[in-house]
Amino acid sequence: xxxxxxxxxxxxxxxxxxxxxxxxxxxxxxxxxxxxxxxxxxxxxxxxxxxxxxxxxxxxxxxxxxxxxxxxxxxxxxxxxxxxxxxxxxxxxxxxxxxxxxxxxxxxxxxxxxxxxxxxxxxxxxxxxxxxxxxxxxxxxxxxxxxxxxxxxxxxxxxxxxxxxxxxxxxxxxxxxxxxxxxxxxxxxxxxxxxxxxxxxxxxxxxxxxxxxxxxxxxxxxxxxxxxxxxxxxxxxxxxxxxxxxxxxxxxxxxxxxxxxxxxxxxxxxxxxxxxxxxxxxxxxxxxxxxxxxxxxxxxxxxxxxxxxxxxxxxxxxxxxxxxxxxxxxxxxxxxxxxxxxxxxxxxxxxxxxxxxxxxxxxxxxxxxxxxxxxxxxxxxxxxxxxxxxxxxxxxxxxxxxxxxxxxxxxxxxxxxxxxxxxxxxxxxxxxxxxxxxxxxxxxxxxxxxxxxxxxxxxxxxxxxxxxxxxxxxxxxxxxxxxxxxxxxx
Amino acid sequence: xxxxxxxxxxxxxxxxxxxxxxxxxxxxxxxxxxxxxxxxxxxxxxxxxxxxxxxxxxxxxxxxxxxxxxxxxxxxxxxxxxxxxxxxxxxxxxxxxxxxxxxxxxxxxxxxxxxxxxxxxxxxxxxxxxxxxxxxxxxxxxxxxxxxxxxxxxxxxxxxxxxxxxxxxxxxxxxxxxxxxxxxxxxxxxxxxxxxxxxxxxxxxxxxxxxxxxxxxxxxxxxxxxxxxxxxxxxxxxxxxxxxxxxxxxxxxxxxxxxxxxxxxxxxxxxxxxxxxxxxxxxxxxxxxxxxxxxxxxxxxxxxxxxxxxxxxxx
Numbered sequence: 001x002x003x004x005x006x007x008x009x010x011x012x013x014x015x016x017x018x019x020x021x022x023x024x025x026x027x028x029x030x031x032x033x034x035x036x037x038x039x040x041x042x043x044x045x046x047x048x049x050x051x052x053x054x055x056x057x058x059x060x061x062x063x064x065x066x067x068x069x070x071x072x073x074x075x076x077x078x079x080x081x082x083x084x085x086x087x088x089x090x091x092x093x094x095x096x097x098x099x100x101x102x103x104x105x106x107x108x109x110x111x112x113x114x115x116x117x118x119x120x121x122x123x124x125x126x127x128x129x130x131x132x133x134x135x136x137x138x139x140x141x142x143x144x145x146x147x148x149x150x151x152x153x154x155x156x157x158x159x160x161x162x163x164x165x166x167x168x169x170x171x172x173x174x175x176x177x178x179x180x181x182x183x184x185x186x187x188x189x190x191x192x193x194x195x196x197x198x199x200x201x202x203x204x205x206x207x208x209x210x211x212x213x214x215x216x217x218x219x220x221x222x223x224x225x226x227x228x229x230x231x232x233x234x235x236x237x238x239x240x241x242x243x244x245x246x247x248x249x250x251x252x253x254x255x256x257x258x259x260x261x262x263x264x265x266x267x268x269x270x271x272x273x274x275x276x277x278x279x280x281x282x283x284x285x286x287x288x289x290x291x292x293x294x295x296x297x298x299x300x301x302x303x304x305x306x307x308x309x310x311x312x313x314x315x316x317x318x319x320x321x322x323x324x325x326x327x328x329x330x331x332x333x334x335x336x337x338x339x340x341x342x343x344x345x346x347x348x349x350x351x352x353x354x355x356x357x358x359x360x361x362x363x364x365x366x367x368x369x370x371x372x373x374x375x376x377x378x379x380x381x382x383x384x385x386x387x388x389x390x391x392x393x394x395x396x397x398x399x400x401x402x403x404x405x406x407x408x409x410x411x412x413x414x415x416x417x418x419x420x421x422x423x424x425x426x427x428x429x430x431x432x433x434x435x436x437x438x439x440x441x442x443x444x445x446x447x448x449x450x451x452x453x454x455x456x457x458x459x460x461x462x463x464x465x466x467x468x469x470x471x472x473x474x475x476x477x478x479x480x481x482x483x484x485x486x487x488x489x490x
Numbered sequence: 491x492x493x494x495x496x497x498x499x500x501x502x503x504x505x506x507x508x509x510x511x512x513x514x515x516x517x518x519x520x521x522x523x524x525x526x527x528x529x530x531x532x533x534x535x536x537x538x539x540x541x542x543x544x545x546x547x548x549x550x551x552x553x554x555x556x557x558x559x560x561x562x563x564x565x566x567x568x569x570x571x572x573x574x575x576x577x578x579x580x581x582x583x584x585x586x587x588x589x590x591x592x593x594x595x596x597x598x599x600x601x602x603x604x605x606x607x608x609x610x611x612x613x614x615x616x617x618x619x620x621x622x623x624x625x626x627x628x629x630x631x632x633x634x635x636x637x638x639x640x641x642x643x644x645x646x647x648x649x650x651x652x653x654x655x656x657x658x659x660x661x662x663x664x665x666x667x668x669x670x671x672x673x674x675x676x677x678x679x680x681x682x683x684x685x686x687x688x689x690x691x692x693x694x695x696x697x698x699x700x701x702x703x704x705x706x707x708x709x710x711x712x713x714x715x716x717x718x719x720x721x722x723x724x725x726x727x728x729x730x731x732x733x734x735x736x737x738x739x740x741x742x743x744x745x746x747x748x749x750x751x752x753x754x755x756x757x758x759x760x761x762x763x764x765x766x767x768x769x770x771x772x773x774x775x776x777x778x779x780x781x782x783x784x785x786x787x788x789x790x791x792x793x794x795x796x797x798x799x800x801x802x803x804x805x
Contacts, residue, residue, distance in 0.1 A: 034572035042530025118541040120529040171574045187583055188754025216749040222654035226646045378522030378767045399532050
C-alpha cells in the first residue's frame with residue numbers, strides 16, 4: 001500500500017516537473033510595431049509579433065518556406081484554375097470566443113480588396129473576382145484570371161483572417177485564432193502574448209511570450225549579455241556575433257531571408273539609361289568585399305532578383321563578376337572613358353550605410369564618383385522611391401517572391417521592358433509547376449542580362465538565442481517569429 | 491497686480507500661439523509622408539491615397555492647423571497617424587516614466603551639487619576645492635551615454651545587481667520601478683550635478699565677498715551662521731535658474747539615455763514619431779514641452795521672489 005502511494009506521489013511529482021518546464025520567453029526586437037493590424041501596414045514588426053502566433057490565414061508558411069494548410073484544411077482548384085473551394089477547419093474559435101466561420105473569410109478577403117482598403121499588399125487580392133460562403137465551413141473564391149501563386153499569396157501576413165466582431169479595435173487589441181492570445185502592450189517597451197488554452201491545433205509549449213523592443217545595438221548587446229532577454233531576433237550588430245558564438249550560453253542562428261539586397265539604378269536617368277553603363281557598374285562591384293566588410297561575412301551573393309534557397313533560383317552571379325578592367329572598358333565603350341559623377345542615396349539599415357561606403361570606393365576605382373547622402377526612410381520614400389530623384393541607391397527587398405516588381409514600369413528603378421511584363425503576366429496565369437519554374441528562371445535571366453540593378457547579396461538573418469531555447473526558425477520565409485513550436489530544453 | 495497678471499497671461503498666450511505656428515509649419519516643410527511610410531515599398535499608389543484620405547492628410551495645411559489648435563484648446567491632442575490611438579494617451583504613458591525619471595535625476599543632482607558646491611566654496615583655494623573643481627570638470631566632460639554604458643557593463647552584466655534596461659511598469663511596485671530608473675537617473679544626474687555644483691560654488695563665493703557678509707561676521711556671527719543666515723539664500727538665485735533649465739532639459743532631452751536603457755520615455759517617442767513622420771505626435775508633444783518650459787520658468791520666477799524679497803516689490 002505504502003509503495004502504491006509512494007508511486008503515485010512520485011508520478012505526481014514527475015508530472016509537476018514536466019509541466020514546470022513550460023515557461024515564458026522574452027524575445028528582443030529592434031523595431032516596435034506601429035499598431036497591431038497586419039492587414040493595414042507594411043511594417044515587418046507587426047508580422048514578426050503576430051504572424052501565426054495570433055493571426056492565421058487560409059494557408060501558412062512553414063519554416064522552410066513551403067505553403068501548407070492553415071485555417072483551410074484542404075482545397076480544390078477547378079479545371080480552369082479560376083475557382084478555389086476551401087474546406088475550413090471546424091471547431092475553431094477566435095480569442096474573444098466567437099466562432100470562426102466562412103463569413104469571417106469572406107469578410108477578410110472583401111475588406112482587403114475593397115476600394116478604400118489600406119492593405120499594404122492589396123495586389124495580392126487584385127485577382128479575386130468574388131468570394132462566397134457556401135456553408136459554415138466551405139468558401140469559394142473565384143478569380144478573374146488563373147493565378148499560379150494564389151495559395152502562396154493567401155499565406156502572407158497581409159492575408160490573415162480577421163473577424164468583423166473585433167475589427168474595430170484590431171489596431172490595439174488584435175483578436176485572431178492562433179495558438180497565442182494578445183495580452184498587453186506597453187507602448188515603447190513590450191508586447192506580451194499568452195497561451196491560447198482552446199487552440200484548435202497542437203497547443204503552444206510556452207505559457208507566454210514577451211516581445212521587448214530595443215532599438216540601440218549597444219543596449220541590445222547589454223540586454224542579451226545580462227540575460228534579460230532569451231533571444232534577439234535579427235540581432236542588429238553583426239560585429240558582436242563572434243563573441244556570442246564563443247559564449248556557451250548562446251547560440252547564433254544564421255539563416256536565409258527573402259531579402260534581395262540590390263543597388264538599384266535609375267534606369268531612365270542618364271547615364272543609367274545606357275545598358276553598357278549599368279553593366280559596367282555591375283562589374284565594378286566586388287560582392288564578397290561588401291559581404292565581408294559590411295555584413296561580417298553573413299550573406300549569399302546573388303546575380304539576379306531571386307532568393308538563392310528557392311528551388312527555381314539560377315546562379316547568375318557570373319554575368320556580373322568582379323572585373324574592374326572590364327568595367328572601365330565598358331564605360332569607355334559607352335562614351336564615359338573619364339567616368340562620371342552620380343548620387344548614391346542610402347536609407348538607414350546597416351547593409352545600406354556600410355555597404356554604400358564600400359561600393360563608393362569600388363566605383364571610384366573605375367572612375368565613377370558618387371556623392372553619398374544618408375537618408376531616413378521617410379526621406380528615401382519621398383526622394384528616391386516616389387520622386388525618382390537618385391542615381392544609385394541600396395535597398396533590401398524583403399517581400400517573398402517579388403520579381404514581379406520589374407514588370408511595373410513606374411516602380412522606382414523605372415525598368416520598362418514589355419517582353420518582361422508579358423512574361424510576368426503569363427507566369428501569374430500559369431498553374432503548372434514545371435512551366436512556372438521555367439518561366440521564373442527566364443525572368444531571372446532577363447533582368448540579370450539587362451543589368452537592371454546591381455544584385456549584391458541575399459540578406460542573412462542572424463539571431464542570438466539562449467542555448468536552451470529550441471524551435472526558433474533559423475530562416476525567415478516571411479517576417480515572422482513563429483513561437484508555436486518553441487520550447488525550453490531542460 | 492491685476493495689470494501684471496493680465497500682461498503676463500497675454501504674453502503667455504502670444505508665446506503659445508507663435509510656438510504653435512512655428513512648430514506646425516516647420517514640420518509641414520519636412521519632406522516625407524506618413525501614409526507612404528506606413529504602407530512600404532510594395533503598396534499601390536491608390537492604397538496610399540486611400541490611407542491619406544483616412545488620416546485626413548488631404549486637407550489643406552491651414553485647415554489641419556486650425557483643426558489641431560482647436561483640439562489643443564479643448565485638451566484634445568489629436569490621434570496619432572501611425573499608432574491610431576489618441577496622442578494624449580500615448581503621451582500620458584510616456585510621462586509616467588519621463589516625469590519620475592526627470593524628478594529622480596534632478597533630486598540626485600541637487601543632493602550631490604548642494605553639499606559639494608557649498609563645501610568647495612567654504613574652502614576656497616584648498617586642496618578640497620581644487621579636487622572638487624577637477625572632479626566636476628571631469629563630470630561635465632564625460633559623455634553621459636558612455637558613463638551609462640559603463641554602469642551597465644559593471645552593474646548589469648558583471649555584477650547582475652540591476653537589469654540592463656527596460657521598465658517593468660509602476661504596477662510592478664514602487665521599488666521595482668525605482669530600481670529600474672536608478673542607473674538612468676545617475677547617468678543623467680552626473681553631468682547636471684557637476685554643472686550645478688560649479689554654479690553653486692561660484693555663486694556662493696560671490697555672495698561671501700559681499701559687504702553684508704562682512705558686517706554679519708563683524709556682528710559676531712560665526713562663518714557657518716553667516717553662511718546659513720545670509721549667504722546661502724542670496725546665492726540661490728542663479729542656482730534656481732539653472733535648476734529650472736535642467737528640469738526642462740531632463741524632461742525632453744533624456745533621449746540618448748532612454749536609448750541606452752531602452753526606456754519608453756518622451757524623448758524616444760518624439761524620435762520615433764519624427765522618423766515615421768507621425769507629425770501630429772511630434773507637434774503635440776513639442777507643444778506640451780513648450781507649455782511645460784513656460785510653466786517651469788513661471789515657477790522659477792515665483793521662487794526668485796521667495797528667496798529674494800526685494801524682487802517682490804518690483805512688480
